[in-house]
Amino acid sequence: MGGVLWHREPLLPAARRHHGTTTIIGGREYLNFAVCDYLGLSLHPSVIEGAKAALSEYGTCVSASRIVGGELPLHQLLEKKIAAFSGTEDAIVFVSGHAANLSTISTLIGEGDLILHDEFVHNSVVVGARLSRATILSFHHNNLEALEKLLARHRARYRHALIAVEGSYSTEADIPDLLRLIELKDHYGAWLMVDDAHGLGVLGSSGRGVAELFRVDARKIDILMGTLSKSLASCGGFIAGEKSLIEILKYKAPGFVFSVGLPPVMAAAALAALQVIENEPERISRLQANARFFFEEAKRADLDTGNACVHAAMVPIMAGGLSCVGKLMNRVSARGINASPIIYPGVPINAGRLRFFITSEHSVEQLGAAVSVTKEELDRIVRSAPHHRHAAARSRATA
Numbered sequence: 001m002g003g004v005l006w007h008r009e010p011l012l013p014a015a016r017r018h019h020g021t022t023t024i025i026g027g028r029e030y031l032n033f034a035v036c037d038y039l040g041l042s043l044h045p046s047v048i049e050g051a052k053a054a055l056s057e058y059g060t061c062v063s064a065s066r067i068v069g070g071e072l073p074l075h076q077l078l079e080k081k082i083a084a085f086s087g088t089e090d091a092i093v094f095v096s097g098h099a100a101n102l103s104t105i106s107t108l109i110g111e112g113d114l115i116l117h118d119e120f121v122h123n124s125v126v127v128g129a130r131l132s133r134a135t136i137l138s139f140h141h142n143n144l145e146a147l148e149k150l151l152a153r154h155r156a157r158y159r160h161a162l163i164a165v166e167g168s169y170s171t172e173a174d175i176p177d178l179l180r181l182i183e184l185k186d187h188y189g190a191w192l193m194v195d196d197a198h199g200l201g202v203l204g205s206s207g208r209g210v211a212e213l214f215r216v217d218a219r220k221i222d223i224l225m226g227t228l229s230k231s232l233a234s235c236g237g238f239i240a241g242e243k244s245l246i247e248i249l250k251y252k253a254p255g256f257v258f259s260v261g262l263p264p265v266m267a268a269a270a271l272a273a274l275q276v277i278e279n280e281p282e283r284i285s286r287l288q289a290n291a292r293f294f295f296e297e298a299k300r301a302d303l304d305t306g307n308a309c310v311h312a313a314m315v316p317i318m319a320g321g322l323s324c325v326g327k328l329m330n331r332v333s334a335r336g337i338n339a340s341p342i343i344y345p346g347v348p349i350n351a352g353r354l355r356f357f358i359t360s361e362h363s364v365e366q367l368g369a370a371v372s373v374t375k376e377e378l379d380r381i382v383r384s385a386p387h388h389r390h391a392a393a394r395s396r397a398t399a
């Protein structure tokens with residue numbers, strides 16, 4: 001994936017500095033659509049102040065697992081706040097979202113159990129499932145009829161069953177039918193795990209996530225997962241749910257028991273970010289209006305947004321095969337726009353796309369410019385090599 005296909009390093013471009021909605025890569029300023037700082041909180045004064053205060057008070061690291069000396073009041077405060085914010089009984093924080101998923105699934109589920117997951121669920125869920133040694137079945141993306149068929153056919157033969165989905169899919173920009181999922185898990189006696197990494201701070205009128213969007217009591221989700229690394233402008237991941245679940249994880253999940261406690265500076269940043277979300281609800285409304293604007297502009301421009309729905313804060317622009325995605329990325333990047341190429345194996349081989357993360361801080365002008373530049377460049381690519389149109393059409397069929 002060297003210089004032939006991509007003019008600029010597509011996957012590890014080192015940004016010298018983020019300035020909110022812009023970034024500097026290789027000495028050049030770009031309009032930035034490649035990061036999930038959905039509410040612009042990584043530069044918020046209260047978040048920075050909270051982090052600095054924790055740094056002064058506790059230093060950079062707790063240098064121990066929480067269970068053997070690394071526990072801070074900050075960790076406990078953060079977990080209480082996460083539980084209160086998400087409407088659950090309790091929460092546990094891990095050093096990354098990836099570790100949270102992997103450790104939780106492999107702790108709760110084992111041989112003789114069944115995991116049913118959406119085919120596009122995050123890698124951390126898939127790896128956690130494999131580690132669990134349970135039987136794993138995946139169902140077509142968001143196809144709950146297919147899920148029900150699998151439950152009807154297989155559930156009875158297993159001890160525990162876990163259904164794992166995302167609250168908002170990061171490559172697809174769509175959401176599952178949470179109400180139906182709850183019906184299914186109740187009917188078949190399964191646990192429901194929702195990875196709401198891209199729903200927290202984004203979905204629902206106050207950003208509480210997919211449960212709020214569906215006006216459902218979050219306690220109906222048995223295992224609610226979120227990251228601190230997106231809307232909460234920090235680093236780490238959490239699981240929220242019943243006290244008994246959290247207690248099991250605190251004493252058994254390897255990513256908690258055998259791993260260092262969250263650095264105080266990160267705990268404080270996430271805590272401050274949650275407070276800002278409550279104090280400044282206008283950020284959520286701005287984010288939702290921006291996401292809607294980008295999505296509708298893209299539709300108006302006749303760009304293919306795949307499965308995307310209006311609620312998600314990212315929009316994929318489908319391009320098809322690797323070479324079309326590469327050309328599109330090169331061209332929009334040459335015009336000062338930084339968006340991420342999403343290619344195989346992250347998505348099916350002909351379903352490559354350029355993904356735009358929208359934030360509350362983008363201006364309408366920036367959003368409009370990104371759509372029109374993408375449209376112009378994609379049209380040019382297709383005019384010069386019409387086979388790309390077929391690839392884009394195929395990508396729709398397989399995404």
Ligand SMILES: Cc1ncc(COP(=O)(O)O)c(C=O)c1O
Binds near residue numbers: 170197
């Ligand atoms: C849906 C989803 N789950 C989990 C993760 C992992 O979270 P983290 O980056 O905090 O490890 C991510 C991050 O990309 C994600 O998008």
